Amino acid sequence: MTFSLVARCAETGMFGLAISSSSPAVAARCAYARAGVGAVASQNVTDPTLGPLALDLMQGGMAADEAIAGVSDLGKFIEYRQVLAVDKNGATAIHSGPNSLGIWTQAQGPNVASGGNMLANDSVPQAVVDGFLNSAGHLGDRLIAAMRAGLAAGGEAGPLHSAGLLMVDKVAWPVAELRCDWTEDCPIENIATAWDVYKPQLDAYVQRAIDPREAPSYGVPGDE
Template identity: 60%
Template sequence: MTFSIIARCARTGQFGIAVSSSSPAVAGRCAFARAGVGVVASQNVTDPRLGPLGLDLMDGGSSAAECRDALVRTGPFPEFRQLAVMDRHGTAAVWSGARTLGCHATAVRRNVASAGNLLANATVPDAVVEAFLASDPSQELGTRLLRAMCAGLAAGGEAGPLRSAGLLVVDRQSWPLTDLRVDWDDAPIARLADLWTVWQPQMHDYVTRCLDPSSAPAYGVPGDE
């Protein structure tokens, strides 16, 4: 039902995840990240509780592999779960339980991992990871994640039609730098890319407006001078 990418930007230290699925509101259930800590994708027959729990484990010093093993060992019904976990060092660990749906696969490299289930073919995660690694590291992490998802889609994507997608990126603050979602659409990855085009040029301005409004750019609304 789902394929995803988790990644760390070696240049900025940002963590991010992009995910798409045939089911609605995938990012609200599957995507979890915390600044300075890491990122977790909890998917297949999803248990959203595993995302915050995994981040807490890594915040307490667990590696990605230790985090994954703890979630599999202590979480209910691990045979139904698919996980991708990345720690603050950019090391990733994955899990696909025995009852992961359909054609499923994972791919792991330094600073990036991809996992999917009910895929059109088992090469999709490899295509996602290779596209991320081939992208320009000077670009925003969100741009690189979306290009990787497009590569996964071109490689076949999910076996059925995609309906939702999401992009979550954390930087230095306790809130997300980017949290964009398409919860029901016939072309959710394309719509997500459209949203990113609108959001990306101004996303850092919103951080400045929070931390130091006096130095923030004009708001661009009627009456603002």
């Protein structure tokens, strides 16, 4: 019921993830990233413990493939799960259990991995990877481009209702965490609209957290 990608920006070291599903609030259960460590999507009959587990293993020094092997060994009912990871070096790994739902498949490229289940066809993850690799600019722009490419390739077999975009970079909190938890419209386009609004303000929000004395104005009445 989901397709997603995890990715690393080779220029900045920023990590990101984008995901969409027919289920509600998909990003709340499936999206995980840690600055300087990696990004993980845990999906398909979701076990939310697997994302933090994979990140902990990578933070402890494992590469993405080692971390996914560790998740496969330690996770419960792993035959039902899909878990995607990208590490600090841009290496990727994917576990797709044989009990993943419907049409399920996966694809990988430099600094990017995509997987999905209950897909309209088995070409969607490769379209997501190609959409990322063929795009340029900010990591957020590339994540949106990749998800749009997956949607254009067929997307999920059923209607999409939720989506999310998560990015981390240098600080301990997400620099962007945008979600559409339910809509009858296209949640990917809702996230794209939110990103267009948030992108020009991203650096300012980080600066306000680090040192508000050096931050730009807040843009509210009475602010000078």
